[in-house]
Amino acid sequence: MTEPTPPGPAPAEPAGSQARRADLAARLAAVRDRIAAAARAAGRPDLPELIVVTKFFPASDVRLLAGLGVRRVGENRDQEASAKAAELADLDLEWHFIGQLQTNKARHVARYAHAVQSVDRPQLVSALSRGVAAENQRRAGEGLPARSPLECLIQVDLRSPAEHARDAGPAHRGGALPADIGALAGLVDAAEGLRLGGLMAVAPLGADPAAAFARLAGLSAALRASYPGADVVSAGMSQDLEQAVAAGATHLRVGSDVLGPRPPLR
Template sequence: MSDDGGPDHGDRTRELGERLRAVRARISSAAAAAGRTEPGLIVVTKYFPASDVRILAGLGVTDVGENRDQEAAAKAAELEDLDLAWHFIGQLQTNKARSVVRYAHSVHSVDRLPLITALGKAVRGERERRDAAGLGAREDLHCFLQFTLDAGADPTEAPAGRGGALPIDATALAEACAATEGLRLAGVMAVAPLGADPAEAFERLLRISAEIRAVAPAASAVSAGMSGDLEEAIAAGATHLRIGSDVLGPRPAVR
């Protein structure tokens, strides 16, 4: 506790600082070993309080990830004084698109055509709202197409899975996203399947990325890698890492 009876964030600041330095050291070491440029770090702050995000911002973090709209919207509103890019990484219902585009810089979980349509419509609506209110312009929403990697060596044979489109739908999704006003096709995203070799999984993602770039050459971003497999993701060419527990520690109890 602080002298005035309020919470003392000194210990938490030191803890987050140490954890963040350790993760950044892992990233630097992995990038050097692979001969690659260091990818961007997105700190996944889901279930952690806005006070932690504020501490992280003070430690130089600029990109944060959330996977529940209600939680993300509240944090973004509370921390609007900070220069942060909010990345929505969870499964997204189409009826939440309007809310998400009010604060999100990017969505990493675009996995179906109706969601692409809903996000484009939401961005255009948000632009109209901001224009009428005399607010700043809403930039294009950066969209990562999420794919399931629950498959064998041939990504065209991937079964439908939770949290990701079929790789065989890559071209159609890319064409739709690239053609939708208000959206910017950034690249691809995936989570390595549990129990699978992450290196092999991320190699499949790179093959999907090549298909996306055939449609939109600038869509070269690859969102891959979490606390347990960031080295494999960097070796495969990830441009964005989504790290939660190794920076923030054990997840707090969810009420």
């Protein structure tokens, strides 16, 4: 009887992939060290969750990051995000949509996103709720379990009152006015298929991020007085994560410091 041929060695990773993995590992370790140092400096016993923003980078990079322990991934364009989510469906990833979202894209985003961090108007709340309902109907028709409630963060515009009095200008980063948080929170909390997660903000361009994030922390405390479970504070990017950690951010959105310079658009 012929002896079975022993399996050969697993195919080696391409040299380029190995080099890219090493680069990502070094960058990711440096960012994690920054987060830990910032938490120590702020006297925090906990560490914020890291969301790696992978927009414009290939799915292959996301797969390498998953192998390095990254689970939360941020994207801001539906077409790119949905393609990556489909290609990487075998991985246990959370997809966070962080860009401005058109209502006609809400149904599509509900198919793959764990969270939408850019809820800024009532129409989007309604569209996302309808999107989750449509997705659950699709799944039921295919004999699949319903998706979990879609976590929604209200994006807050942190510009000062003086900046609001002027035109939007280059400092405008999007989001709802602080005065509108309560009404939006009520809509999300009451919407079928959605879960109110908390707040998200970007420090206004040219502003002191420490002051901006301190204001966000105050708005979060006010929100939690009415909705105790809405405890997510998503703030801080590559350039200002230390200030966000000091202000109590629970989630950080870091892209370039993990992935390197953004590749040229095609």
